[in-house]
Amino acid sequence: MRRLLPFLCCLLPLSAVAADRVWIVGGGPELEHSQVQIERNVAFARRVMAERLPRARIGTWFTDGDDPRPDVKEWRRPDEADAALQPLARVLDTYMLNGNGYRNHRLADVDGPASRRAVLEALARGLPALGAGEEGWLVYAGHGSPAARAEGGSRLDLWDHERVTVADLQGVVARAGPPPGSRFRFVMTQCHAGAFARLAWPDGRPPDGRVCGFMAVSEDGLAEGCTADLDAGNYRGYSTYFFAALSGRARDGAPLAFDPDGNGDGRVDPYEAHLYTLVAARSTDIPRSTSEQWLLDQAPWYLPLVPVTPAPDNPFRPLVIELARTLGIDPAVRPLRRAIHPRRLAWSARLKVLSDRQDRHRAAAAGARGVIARELVARFPQVRWPHTLGYARFLREDLAEAQALVRSHPLYVPMREDQDAYWRLDGARLELERQLALLDRLQHLDALARRFDHFAARPDAPAWAAYTRLNACERTPLGDY
Known part of the structure; x- marks a missing residue:
């Protein structure tokens, strides 16, 4: 069972008033794989981000934009x-296809189609526009697939079979920002999402902590989150739990499985939402954050063979x-x-x-x-x-x-x-x-x-310093810098 996609702000006017930015991108590559859960995931993420970042400029790019033709597939058990x-x-x-239905999306205020040009231009214009103390969030809800190593190992499968690779986004981030004093974070919920951790360390350079994010699965993993079933009780993808933890309630309004506020400061930061998902999610996903992927990538080959001293703050x-x-x-x-x-x-x-x-x-x-x-x-x-x-x-x-x-x-x-x-x-x-x-x-x-x-146990090691920068980026509450 496969699943799910999230970006941008190229059409948003610049303003002298400081504001965070959220770019949400979603939909499938074509109608048969543009399932209703993706549409609902976009709506859920947009609602939660608007609650947590009330001053943010939120843009949404979904499937074919304002084209009135059907772009969402849904399924209900036929009579x-x-x-x-x-x-x-x-x-x-x-008999199972007999339950399929097709319609135009119901998302209001869509800024445009989820196309390659829109994604790359929006980031290229929006990232440099971030001011000191501002942050940008990229949320992707849709499908992903493997890509060649030269392309970064993975890609986003956008509407009409257009694609954006890890290398494409690395290039935009390297050229356009985020500027000093700002931050760029992302949530990738699609299959093969793990490769996008490399946005935090383009060209293999140690991460500086201005770019970080969260991914539903590893580079070679398949993610939940894109069923056409109208029963929301079957929605188990990463975004279901991550954004629920950020909002303080499940997507259906029910209480959370447990309180995700691990440090007891009265608010849930993105990394706490991620840790909540790691424990609470009942899905096939095995999520990771950029700091966790860095730990996995930097560990020496012999580590499983040697004893380690437990750290009290692990x-x-x-x-x-x-x-x-x-x-x-x-x-x-x-x-x-x-x-x-x-x-x-x-x-x-x-x-x-x-x-x-x-x-x-x-x-x-x-x-x-x-x-x-x-x-x-x-x-x-x-x-x-x-x-x-x-x-x-x-x-x-x-x-x-x-x-x-x-x-x-x-x-x-x-x-x-x-x-x-x-x-x-x-x-x-x-x-x-x-x-x-x-x-x-x-x-x-x-x-x-x-x-x-x-x-x-090696706090002066460069790898540890890079990890702490990444994790600090992930742990910063929304709206704080």
């Missing part, structure tokens, strides 16, 4: 009724303990993977069982569907040729009789049960994959804790 053509759709193997150890206890794992077992391994084996075996059951249901449904379809086509041969006059005549004159034939067939009910069982098992597999991802996230946090301990 099991003749009026919904569901009996016919089941036999023709389009921010990752409490997360390891909390997540381990949630999973019923003893965090004192060393190495931790020894305690994780039995659960991974058991859950992976369970996943294999579910996959095998799915295969059996799919095969059984396909066999029954083939029998019914052959009888349907023998009686109504024009059903084979959609988009023809004969098919239009079939819908007008023979549809009721055809669906009655389908529903009365002795194999129809077993076929429908196998089809439904397949999709129920698909949901069960996703939940189990999320549980397995929690084990991966626990190991990820444990690795970060070891790296923190290693570098904290």
